Amino acid sequence: MPMDLTEFYQLVNRAVDGEADLLAGHVDPEYxxxxxxxxxxxxxxxxxxxxxxxxxxxxxxxxxxxxxVIGTSPLKPEELDEKHLIGLDPLGIISQSFAQILEHSNQTNTDLRLARDEIRAIFDSVGGGLLVMDNDRNILTSNNRFREMFTSPDEEIVGKRCYEIICDNENHPREFCCFQRMMESGRPAAMPDWRFGDKHLSIVASPVRDGRGEIVRCVVLYIDITELIEIRLALDDERERLSTTLESIADGVISIDNRGVITLMNKAATEITGWSQEEAVGRPVCSVLTIEDQGRSRNRGDLLDEIIVNKQSKVERLDNTILVNRQGSRRDIYLSAAPIRQYDRSQAGTIFVFRDITREKRMDQELAKANRLESLGLFAGGIAHDFNNLLTGVLGNISLARLKSDPDEKNRLLNETEKSTFRAKDLTQQLLTFAKSGMPVKRPISIGTLIKESVEFSLRGSNIGCNLQIAADLLPVEADQGQINQVIQNLIINSRQAMPGEGGAIALTAANIEIANRQEPLLAPGRYVKISIADRGAGIPNNIIGRIFDPFFTTKESGTGLGLATCYSIIRKHHGNITVESEAGKGTTFHLCLPASDEMAGEAPQTGTGNGSGTGTGRILVMDDEELVRNVTASMLEHSGYEVDLACDGAGAIEKYTEARRRGEPFAAVVMDLTIPNGMGGKEAVAALLKIDPAARVIAASGYSNDPVMADYRSYGFRQVIAKPFRISDLTEVVAGVIEG
Amino acid sequence: MTTEMEKIIEVDMRGQVCPSTLLVALDNINRNRKELSSGMVKLLIKTDNRDATTTIPGTAENMGYKTEVVPRDGFYELLISQQS
Structure with a gap:
């Protein structure tokens, strides 16, 4: 029976389900x-x-x-079926991830190569020799410096053991081996000074570990420190030399840091201060160097503070300093301080150097005392000699006068006596200019006239002339006439003596000058009269020109050495100046500058030569502690017609003055000595008298013509002054002047 | 440190196990590669799979990223960011 289509479909379906062979030979030919x-x-x-x-x-x-590969578990089929497997695309994901891993890995490789190159560069350029070994001393690599230090140029060392290159067992025992010690301790090992031939090396061996912490490599660094060691040895030598020097010098040396703390002290310093080095180092310098000002006896730690705090950039010297040592005794020291500089010129501290000059100072003082005594002897001898000569004149002439009966002859001899007395007066005047409190009795004087008279007097009888050039408008000067006269005379006499023999001429000029501010160090600005006296003598040698104004310095056999010293003293007390210039063989010029006066010059009081006329009237009280002076003064006044009463001190004078007033017989004038030893002198007495009688006419008399009271008598209440010694005419003139008002 | 410019991409993979957690994480890293590399983006992965706390950071680090693992209550936070 033929197969229908339905049967055929059923057969095809069975074949699709797995029985494919059913279709072969089982169908109608039609299908x-x-x-x-x-x-x-x-x-x-x-x-x-x-x-x-x-x-x-x-x-x-x-x-x-x-x-x-990534490190995770495999995909389970039940977790991801075929359909989802394809949908998720794990291959795509993983391959993209691998691409990134690869990229990252490439980048890492590049970085590593760079790092390796850097390390190699460092390895080769490092100042020391570098050696890399495995953990059995096999050399793996080394840098250039290592090969320079230890091998010949062509020697191959990779694969050799380190001790084959470097160590010999005799000089380098194993217990000092850095590698050995590093392997044993597992930590870097060092050898600070390792000898290799004549070199000194510093060695450090460092371990390199693998991932498990095992030491697989050893890196050894060799640094040549030969130069450093040599410098250190030289420094040690230098330090030793300095230390020996410091310890052996006689000056005390103390160094401090910037905080003022002592860092070093030498042996001499311990002896001077009384502090031992051990005790002093670390202490503040002020507690060890206790210094005081000479004479002031007060602590001058501030001087040290100033030096420390201000960081003096220069050397400071302190003379006349007293150091109080630890035991409290005082020593004269000379102290200097200087900054200690570092290589960058910054200050690292200060160094004090001091010397005990107690002994030298004492010797200086003794010497000065001896010099003073010697000078005084010289001076006193000179004075005694001069005075004796003058007294010979006085005594001789008086004794002669006694023998003569002819009044004219008697008068001539008394005149000679008077001359000697006046020379004695000049001598005492000269001596008084050296007195400490000596003040010139100044008044405005016409210096031109004084110069002419002085020059004429000084050159009398000599064959030396003088060319005077005195400005017509020469200003007056405020001066002590007697003293200035003395100066001019001294200088002219010096000039005259400088030109012995054939004569010649001294040139003297006097002119007004103006001194500007700071033009002359010793002169205040203002108007001056300048007097220059030039000779044509031999000149003053350079080596002594600086000493010619010193007292007692003389080049003349018979000189006292007081002439120029007196001139200097007088001119300085007049607020003027005296200078000298001299050229060998050409002569010497002295220049005097005296302050010009604004006041008109008065007439110089004429030295009286008369005998005093008997025209005086009135009662005069004479007060003097010296009987001789009281009596001669009284006699002079009585000879001139005055009635005289006497007192020997201020108290007596006041009593007599008061009593006379009470009696209605007041004194017309009082002559008072300024200085009364152990009693009331004129200065106090005049004040008391003026209280009793404000109209009292009191005259001061003094042998100290340079007493400040004499220079400024009016402000003390005196009407007039008279300098001892005086002649009868001097006295009566002053007394009459005061009484007449 | 998180700046205003940074953005955090959160991936919640709780409930998933290896290896899919790894694949998902890698997929997110791949897709945001440019932003992650430039530092503009960070990836925050939440997972309750313990294995993932080693596999994901391990792979991400091999890819050149920085990772942090922070344990939270019952899960982990894995932060993946640009290597500094």
Missing amino acids: EPLATLIGGLLRENLAIRQNHQVAVDYIRDKINQMLR
Whole structure:
């Protein structure tokens, strides 16, 4: 029976379900071609399905392989079926991830190569020799510096052991081996000073560990410290030399840091201060160097503070300093301080150097005392000699006068006596200019006239002339006429003596000058009269020109050495100046500057020569402690017609003055000595008298013509002054002047 | 430190196990590669699979990223960011 279409479909379906062979030989010939086609398709389909499974299995297998590489578990089929496996695309994901891993790995490799090159550069350029070994001392690599230090240029060292290159067993025992100690301790080991031939090396061996912490490599660094060691040895030598020097010098040396703390002290310093080095180092310098000002006896730690705090950039010297040592005794020291500089010029501290000059100072003082005594002897001898000569004149002439009966002859001899007395007066005047409190009795004087008279007097009887050039408008000067006269005379006499023999001429000029501010160090600005006296003598040698104004300095056999010293003293007390210039063989010029006066010059009081006329009237009280003076003064006044009463001190004078007033017989004038030893002198007495009688006419008399009271008598209440010694005419003139008002 | 410019992409993979957690994490890293590398984006992965706390950071580090693992209550937070 023929097969219908339904049966054929059923047969095809069974073939699709797995029985493909059913179609062959089981169908009607009518369906045979169709059955052959379907059978072929079914076989092809089966083959495709089998290939797909292989592919899926392959993919799953590769995915798992890659997952294992990443480090995770494989995909389980139940976790991800074929459909989701394809949908998730693990291969795509993993391959993209691998691309990133590869990229990262490439970057890491590049970085590593760079790092390796850097390390190599450092390895080769480092100042020390570097050696890399394995943990059995086999050399793996070394840098250039290592080969320079230890091998010949062509020597191959890789693979050798380190001790074959460097160590010898004799000089380098194993217990000092850095490698050995590093391996034993597991930590870097060092050798600070290791000798290799004549070189000194510093060695450090460091371990390199693997991932498990095992030491697999050793890096050894060799640094040549030969130069450093040599410098250190030289420094030690230098320090030793300095230390010996410091300890052996006689000056005390203390160094401090910037805080003022002592860092070093030498032996001499311990002897001077009384502090031991151990005790002093670390202490503030002020507690060890206790210094005081000479004479002031007060602590001058501030001087040290100033030096420390201000960091003095220069050397400071303190003379006249007293150091109080630890035991409290005082020593004269000379102290200097200087900054200690570092290489960059910054200050690291201060160094004090001091010397005990107590002994030298004492010797200086003794010497000065001896010099003073010697000078005084010289001076006193000179005075005594001069005075004796003058007294010989006085005594001789008086004794002669006694013998003569002829009044004219008697008068001539008394005149000679008077001359001697006046020379004695000049001598005492000269001596008084040296007195400490000596003040010139100044008034405005016409200096031109004084110069002319002085020059004429000084050159009398000599063959030396004088060219005077005195400005017509020469200003007056405020001066003590007697003293200035003395100066001019001294200088002219010096000039005259400088030109012995054939004569010649001294040139004297006098002119007004203006001194500007700071033009002359010793002169205040203002108007001056300048007097220059030039001779044409031999000049003053350079080596002594600085000493010619010193007292007692003389080049003349018979000189006292007081002439120029007196001139200097007088001119300085007049607020003027005296200078000298001299050229060997050409002569010497002295220049005097005296302050010009604004006041008109008065007439110089004429020295009286008269005998005093008996025209005086009135009562005069004479007060003097010296009987001789009281009596001669009284006699002079009585000779001139006055009535005289006497007192020997201020108290007596006041009593007599008061009593006379009470009696209605007041004194017309009082002559008072300024200085009364152990009693009231004129200065106090005049004040008391003026209280009793403000109209009292009191005259001061003094042998100290340079007493300040004499220079400024009016402000003390005196009407007039008279300098001892005086002649009868001097006295009566002053007394008459005061009484007449 | 998080700046205003940074963006955090959160991937919650709780409930998933290895290796799919790794694949999902890698997929997110791949897709945000440019932003992650430039530092503009950080990836915050939440997972309750303990294995993932080693596999994900290990792979991400090999790819050149920085990772941090922070244990939370019942899960882990893995923060993946640009290597500084």
